[in-house]
Amino acid sequence: MHKHFAVVGHPIEHSRSPELHHAFAKKMGLELSYQRRLAPLDGFQANIQAFFQAGGHGLNVTVPFKEQAFGLCDTLTTRAKIAKAVNTLWMENGQLYGDNTDGQGLVDAIQSLGWSLTKSKILILGAGGATRGVIYPLAQAGASQIVIANRTLERAQQLVEDLSEFVPNTGLTAISLDALHGNFDLIINATSASLSGDALTLPHTLQFKYAYEMAYGKPSSFLQQAEQRQVPYSDGFGMLVGQAIEAFYIWNGVKPQLNEFLD
Ligand code: ATR
Numbered sequence: 049m050h051k052h053f054a055v056v057g058h059p060i061e062h063s064r065s066p067e068l069h070h071a072f073a074k075k076m077g078l079e080l081s082y083q084r085r086l087a088p089l090d091g092f093q094a095n096i097q098a099f100f101q102a103g104g105h106g107l108n109v110t111v112p113f114k115e116q117a118f119g120l121c122d123t124l125t126t127r128a129k130i131a132k133a134v135n136t137l138w139m140e141n142g143q144l145y146g147d148n149t150d151g152q153g154l155v156d157a158i159q160s161l162g163w164s165l166t167k168s169k170i171l172i173l174g175a176g177g178a179t180r181g182v183i184y185p186l187a188q189a190g191a192s193q194i195v196i197a198n199r200t201l202e203r204a205q206q207l208v209e210d211l212s213e214f215v216p217n218t219g220l221t222a223i224s225l226d227a228l229h230g231n232f233d234l235i236i237n238a239t240s241a242s243l244s245g246d247a248l249t250l251p252h253t254l255q256f257k258y259a260y261e262m263a264y265g266k267p268s269s270f271l272q273q274a275e276q277r278q279v280p281y282s283d284g285f286g287m288l289v290g291q292a293i294e295a296f297y298i299w300n301g302v303k304p305q306l307n308e309f310l311d
Contacts, residue, residue, distance in 0.1 A: 050079040052103065053299065056095060057110035060084045065108055068292040072304040080105075080300075092116050100139050106299040107137040108292075114148075114177065121146035130214050131181040136295040147298060150178075151185030153290030154236075154262070159189070160290075160306045161282055163234060163258045166190040171232040171256065173225065173248065173270075174239035175203040178262055182238065183207070187215035194218055195232075199225045199239075229253040235274075237261045242268040249273075262287060286310060 055065040061084065069082040085107075087095035092113045099107055109117040114133035118124070121134060122143040128134050134146035158165060168191050172179050175198035183194060194215075198204035204222035212220050228251055235256040241248050242261060247269040259274035259281040274281035289309045297303040 050081065051105040051299070053080060053082040053106045053108075054085045054099060054104065055082070055108040055110060056085040056087050056092070056099070057113060058087055058089055060086045060110070063110060064288065065110075065292055068289060068309065069296060071309055072293065072296045073300075075304050075308065076300070076302045078300060078302075087113065093120060096120070096137065100144075105138065106295070108295055109135050109137060117146060120144060127151060127184055130184045130211065131177075133177055133181055135291065136298060138299060147295075148181055149291040149294030149298070150287070151182040152294050153292070154182050154260075154287045155185050155189045156290035156293070156306055157282070157284075157286030158234070158258075158260060160286060160310075161258075161280070163280070164190075165234075167192045168233040169193040169195075169231070171195045171197060171228075171230070171235045171254075173197050173235070173237045174241075175200070175207050175222075176238070176240070178238040178240075180207060180211070182236070183211050183220070184214050187218040187220075191218050193221075195221050195223055195230070197223045197225050197228055230255070232256040234258045234260065237263070237268070237270040242266055242270060260284070260287075264288060 055063050063084055066082045073080045114135055117134040118132055123145045125147040128146050128148040131148040134148055136147040136149050138145050170191050175196050196204040196207055201224040208220050208222045242263045250273045259279050261268045261271050262284040264284040271281050293304055
């Protein structure tokens with residue numbers, strides 16, 4: 049009998065996870081089903097309990113439930129504990145396990161572009177949950193410096209305070225989004241500005257070799273500026289594929305190649 053998977057969120061109709069997981073399964077010669085689940089905003093816990101009680105094997109969790117999923121797990125991976133958010137759930141010996149594959153998905157996507165993270169100097173725009181989830185994996189992948197720039201400086205400073213102990217070999221600092229300057233290997237947009245259509249202005253006192261936008265499927269002023277500067281850039285579709293591959297690997301024990309699923 050084949051295994052059942054799903055992604056749960058609110059809203060959920062635009063999720064591309066089912067098509068990705070079905071494509072991975074086809075490539076790896078596995079049979080599985082993977083569906084979308086719309087949970088009511090006040091009904092996440094009941095929704096996932098019903099899924100596992102019905103014999104479901106694994107769940108992905110998306111907006112706005114990742115923090116709630118974190119709070120419900122019996123056992124968490126290190127990277128999920130640091131992220132304080134969970135996007136991948138499964139049951140083992142009657143216990144609910146949680147992991148967060150978003151950060152590794154970003155690392156895999158960046159590396160598959162041929163952009164090296166070894167000893168890299170990285171600037172991340174934004175200090176919300178998206179940023180929190182990727183600092184530790186970027187540090188593990190070899191970043192030597194990470195600067196977090198945020199509109200609300202205090203939020204970036206709080207992240208530095210929370211996360212520094214987990215990234216002892218990476219210099220982690222905070223600056224205000226108004227004070228962008230310096231030379232970086234990579235700049236990552238982890239703000240939700242592009243989702244709301246707001247423009248982010250990158251001043252000429254700021255230089256970078258590569259630009260990565262975590263969002264995908266929408267025009268991004270951030271990526272337009274990278275293009276104008278003739279800097280190699282990417283939107284976040286590779287990260288979406290990367291996090292899905294990591295979840296697929298946890299559940300099924302086999303790992304598809306990211307580059308084969310980027311179209
Ligand atoms: P997520 O979980 O996606 O990171 P979040 O926690 O709501 O979402 O964080 C959104 C991030 O985008 C924050 O860093 C926010 O800046 P503030 O902390 O100052 O609110 C940033 N952001 C959203 N809209 C922005 C805009 N128009 N310009 C600059 N930063 C913006």
